Amino acid sequence: MNAAEIHPTYQQIARSIEFLTENFQQQPSLAEVADRVNLSEYHFQRLFSDWAGVSPKKFLQYLTLDFAKERLRRGLTLAEAADAAGLSGTGRLHDLFVVIEGITPGQFKQGGEGVTIRYAVFESPFGSYLLGAIGDKICKLEFLDEVEPTNKAGLAVRFAAEWPEARLIYDADSLQSLADGIFTNTGRRPLRVAVKASAFQLKVWEALLRIPEGQVMSYDQIAAAIGMPSASRAVGTAIGSNPVGYLIPCHRVIRKTGLFGNYRWGATRKVALLGWEAACSER
Structure with missing residues (x-):
């Protein structure tokens, strides 16, 4: 079985995630979401659970502002992140x-x-x-x-x-x-990973490498972690120029309000990555 046969459903998953992201405050039912991707409730539930490892209802929890804010609060402390971003890191x-x-x-x-x-x-x-x-x-x-x-x-x-x-x-x-x-x-x-980058970009990407799977940090927290608390805008620019998606996890940086924000490879994909990792970290 080749890779295309293993993951043939991402576009359907993406459409459902996009609908959930836009409508999570209304808490749409399973039937509503399944209808959006032209599947029966049974097949959609099975498809989504096979992909995410959790039910659509559980995944919907990961899209709420309260969940995102809670993850920000329980993430790395600034001291831990700053230490992790140092040049003596391992792994x-x-x-x-x-x-x-x-x-x-x-x-x-x-x-x-x-x-x-x-x-x-x-x-x-x-x-x-x-x-x-x-x-x-x-x-x-x-x-x-x-x-x-x-x-x-x-x-x-x-x-x-x-x-x-x-x-x-x-x-x-x-x-x-x-x-x-x-x-x-x-x-x-x-x-x-081999990257061409300025010293500042490297410091930002080094900090991203230390965000655990299933956790998130804000742009402000990253700026503080690298010892440049007033550079959150520049941090955002560096994150947006990351040439190695997923492995240098720029998707784990969200706004301090709890909103997921934009992503170089699409906001829906960012939500998918965060929800998938949150599900993995809680198994």
Whole structure:
């Protein structure tokens, strides 16, 4: 069974999540939501529970303002987050540093000249995504919408700004084992990430790596954690420029009011990611 057969239903799930997000204050019934995605109540309940691991009713709880605010309150303290964002971190953070050290200043300056990037499209519980890697180091993970071109030339354009001189090779076979470890074993395997970034962007992304699955932080909390409490707007910009979705979890940052806010790869997908992780963390 290939990845497309494992996750064929995300678009239906996304439509239901979009409806729940827009109408959670009215507490829509199972029948109402099922009708929106043209399924019977029985099939929708089973489909949603198979995807999220919880019922639509339980997932609806994760979309309420009260739930989001409670998660903000019980998240990392500012002191813990600040310590976690330090340069002496280990685990995934250490892997990030090792990878960055492996990219020479000349490669940065020359736009990736001499660098080979393999790329391909894979399926996930959150739809299709573009994966790019330098050796065994992930340099790009971008979710794709149904209307976006997935031909090789169209996908290659996405690397132009960061790696204009890199050699690009479409190679799904060699990337399959790397892709297999992304959504199935999060936090328990040494996936390595290679990113081109300013010192400020790195500090922000380092802080994101320390937000536990199922928890969230606000932009203000991230700014305080990196020792720049007045830089929440700049933090938002850095988060929005993250080239490696999910693994650098920019989806775990929400507004201090409890609203989920925007997301580079769609607000609905952000809600799906947060709800899915909240369900996983409570099993």
